Amino acid sequence: MNLAEGVQIVSFGILAVMMLGAALGVVLLNQIVYSAFLLGGVFMSISGLYILLNADFVAAAQILIYVGAVNVLILFAIMLVNKKEEFKPVRNRWIRQGATALVCVGLLALLSTMVLATPWAVDTTTVNASSTIIQIGKHFFSDFLLPFELASVLLLMAMVGAIILARRDFIPERKATTTEVETALTLPERPRELSGS
CATH class of the missing domain: 1.20.5 (Single alpha-helices involved in coiled-coils or other helix-helix interfaces)
Structure with a gap:
């Protein structure tokens, strides 16, 4: 392993830890503003992974579109709405939590199977370094x-x-009056001065 491969592996590890930590923060934090900021961190970590894959356009589009537009729009929506809703206890909440956990474990099993079954060997002799x-x-x-x-x-x-x-x-x-309701269904009359000429 040469220096370039070592730098790539270390960079991948740092970006993966940043992405997973920010994603967990998005899901687990109670403050929705913090979750939105951490979502921007997830998007930036993903763009770093795209850079490691030599996908420069996709990395730039990730930052411009997701961080610069979508995440800012989410933050504006959160700050403009600013709706506080009191937590109301739900009956039989454990059923929903159990179903959610079951779906999450199933998705994790499917993704793990896909990761283990995919051949990840890449032929590096034909890598095109151009944009x-x-x-x-x-x-x-x-x-x-x-x-x-x-x-x-x-x-x-x-x-x-x-x-x-x-x-x-x-x-x-505005409540419509009875005359407005009657005139709403009729055609407007032609002005008098235009009808005579």
Whole structure:
């Protein structure tokens, strides 16, 4: 093992410990703001793992999109809502906790089986050290142009829906009078000066 492999193994160990610790903090902490900040730590650790895999574009996209947009949006939503809800004890809570634990153990068993059954040997003689951004750009605007545009339209629809849901609280509710109800179902009349000419 040379120096480069040793640095990669140590970096992988540090990033893995950071990611697992931050992920446990996201799940186990009671303060939701701390959980959101630790989620940013998870995203940054994942981008470090992408850098170790020579996926420079995916690492930059991970930081720009997830840390810079999604995590900041989650933090804004948490800080704007600031809703405090009292804890209410639930009857038969142990059934839910048992079902959750069973699902988690099943997922852990499936993922462990996949990790142990996958051949992880990599041929390092054909590693391309050049940047992958040009190839990704070519694929985005040739082979995957339609899914790329559909994803942008879907994100636009989600943003418009979020704005409508957020603005709904500011629209005052006004009771309609009987004349408004009657005139709402009729067509508006043409102005008098336009109808004579």
